[in-house]
Amino acid sequence: MTTATNQPPPLVDYNLFAADLPLREALEREGGSWAQDMVSELGRLAGTEEAIAWGFQANSNPPQLHTHDRFGNRIDEVEFHPAWHRLMEVAISHGLHALPWRETRPGAHAARAAAFYVWSQVEGGHGCPVSMTYAALPALRNQPELAARWEPLMTSIDYDPGLRPPATKRGALFGMAMTEKQGGSDVRANTTRATPVGAGGPGGEHLLTGHKWFCSAPMCDAFLVLAQAPGGLSCFLLPRVLDDGTRNQFHIQRLKDKLGNRSNASSEIELDGAWAVMIGEEGRGVRTIIEMVNHTRLDCVIGSASLMRQAVAQATHHTAHRSAFGRLLSEQPLMVNVLADIAVNTGRASVPSPWSPRLSNATAATAMSKSRSCRASIARRRSTPSGKALAT
Ligand SMILES: Cc1cc2nc3c(=O)[nH]c(=O)nc-3n(C[C@H](O)[C@H](O)[C@H](O)COP(=O)(O)OP(=O)(O)OC[C@H]3O[C@@H](n4cnc5c(N)ncnc54)[C@H](O)[C@@H]3O)c2cc1C
Numbered sequence: 001m002t003t004a005t006n007q008p009p010p011l012v013d014y015n016l017f018a019a020d021l022p023l024r025e026a027l028e029r030e031g032g033s034w035a036q037d038m039v040s041e042l043g044r045l046a047g048t049e050e051a052i053a054w055g056f057q058a059n060s061n062p063p064q065l066h067t068h069d070r071f072g073n074r075i076d077e078v079e080f081h082p083a084w085h086r087l088m089e090v091a092i093s094h095g096l097h098a099l100p101w102r103e104t105r106p107g108a109h110a111a112r113a114a115a116f117y118v119w120s121q122v123e124g125g126h127g128c129p130v131s132m133t134y135a136a137l138p139a140l141r142n143q144p145e146l147a148a149r150w151e152p153l154m155t156s157i158d159y160d161p162g163l164r165p166p167a168t169k170r171g172a173l174f175g176m177a178m179t180e181k182q183g184g185s186d187v188r189a190n191t192t193r194a195t196p197v198g199a200g201g202p203g204g205e206h207l208l209t210g211h212k213w214f215c216s217a218p219m220c221d222a223f224l225v226l227a228q229a230p231g232g233l234s235c236f237l238l239p240r241v242l243d244d245g246t247r248n249q250f251h252i253q254r255l256k257d258k259l260g261n262r263s264n265a266s267s268e269i270e271l272d273g274a275w276a277v278m279i280g281e282e283g284r285g286v287r288t289i290i291e292m293v294n295h296t297r298l299d300c301v302i303g304s305a306s307l308m309r310q311a312v313a314q315a316t317h318h319t320a321h322r323s324a325f326g327r328l329l330s331e332q333p334l335m336v337n338v339l340a341d342i343a344v345n346t347g348r349a350s351v352p353s354p355w356s357p358r359l360s361n362a363t364a365a366t367a368m369s370k371s372r373s374c375r376a377s378i379a380r381r382r383s384t385p386s387g388k389a390l391a392t
C-alpha cells in the first residue's frame with residue numbers, strides 16, 4: 001500500500017464565516033450584525049466533513065426522472081439523493097429562501113446574502129430552488145389573495161419535500177418556467193397558450209397548453225409561468241398538485257444534461273391544459289415576473305462570488321501544504337503572484353454580495369454585476385490550481 005506524501009490534508013473543520021474578515025465586516029456595515037450567530041453557525045457547518053461530503057454526493061449521484069410508476073401511470077417525479085435533501089434542510093431551516101420576508105429588522109437582505117454566500121460554498125446546485133422561492137414572493141404579491149394563501153408556506157422554515165396538495169404541506173418551494181425552445185432571453189416569442197376558464201383576467205383561472213425548454217427544480221410545489229393569454233403575455237401561478245389532490249397537467253419530458261449545476265434537476269416540460277391562476281395585469285407578464293428574475297440574478301452574483309471564494313480557500317490551503325523545488329508552493333514568488341491575483345479578483349467580485357440587495361431595484365446594475373462575477377468565476381475555475389468540484 002502506498003502512502004501519499006507531499007499532499008495537503010483535507011480542508012475541513014474550519015468556520016467559513018469566521019475565516020472571512022471582509023464578509024464579517026460587510027455584514028456589520030450593512031446592518032446585519034444581529035444575524036452573526038446564524039451565519040457563523042452556517043459557516044461552521046459548511047466546514048464540516050459531513051456537509052462537504054453531502055456536496056460531493058449530491059453531485060456524483062444526479063437526480064433521476066421517473067415519468068411513470070410501475071403500473072404505467074404518469075407521475076412526473078424526480079428522485080434526489082439523500083444528500084441533496086440534507087443540503088436543502090440546512091438551507092431552508094436557516095431561512096435562506098425567506099429571511100427578508102420573515103424578518104422585519106433592517107439588514108435582513110444583507111444577512112440572507114451573507115448566509116447564502118457562506119452556505120453555497122458547500123454546494124451550489126441546491127441554491128437554485130432556494131433562490132427561486134426567495135425570489136417568487138415579490139412577484140406573487142402582485143396578486144394579494146394568492147400571496148396571502150402561499151406566503152405562509154413559502155416563508156416556513158420547514159423543509160417538506162414531496163408532491164402533495166398545498167393545504168397538507170408544512171412548507172412550499174417555488175420555481176419559474178419562462179424559457180421556450182424558440183425564445184430564451186426574448187420571452188416575447190413564447191407560444192404557450194393560456195385559455196381562460198370563466199372570466200379570466202388577474203386572479204382568474206386559466207388552462208395552459210404548450211412547452212417549456214428550461215424548468216429547473218421541477219419538484220417545486222408551484223411555478224411562476226409565462227403564457228399568452230387573450231390580452232398578451234401574462235404571468236401565472238401553476239401548482240404541481242391541485243387542491244383536490246390530483247396532479248396538475250405538468251409533464252416532465254426529460255432532464256437536461258448540463259455542464260454544471262448537476263446536483264439540481266433542470267427539465268423540459270409540457271403543459272397539457274395545466275390549471276393556473278393569473279398574477280398581476282393581463283398582458284404585463286414580463287413586468288410581473290421580472291421581479292422574480294431580478295432577485296434570482298442577485299443570487300447568481302452571490303453564488304458565483306461564493307464559488308470563487310471557495311476556490312481561493314482551496315488554492316491557498318493547497319499551496320500552503322504542497323512543496324515543489326525545495327519550498328512550499330505558497331513561498332514561491334510566482335505562485336505568490338498567482339494567489340494574490342486570484343485573491344484580489346475574488347475580493348472585487350465578492351464586494352457586491354452583501355450590498356447587492358441594495359441593487360434589487362436596479363436591474364441593469366444587477367445584470368452587470370452578474371455578468372462580471374460569472375465571467376470571473378469561469379476564469380477562476382480555469383486558472384485555480386485546485387478548483388473544488390462542489391459548487392456549480
Ligand atoms: C442552469 C440553467 C438553469 C435554468 N433554469 C431555468 C428555469 O428554471 N426557468 C427558465 O425559464 N429558464 C431557465 N433557464 C434558461 C435561461 O433563462 C435561458 O438560458 C436564458 O434566458 C437565455 O436564453 P437562451 O439560452 O435561449 O439564449 P438566447 O436568448 O438565445 O441568447 C443567446 C446569447 O445571445 C445573447 N443575447 C440575447 N439577446 C441579446 C441582445 N439583445 N443583444 C446582445 N446579446 C444578446 C445572450 O446573452 C446569450 O449569450 C436556465 C438556464 C440554465 C443554464
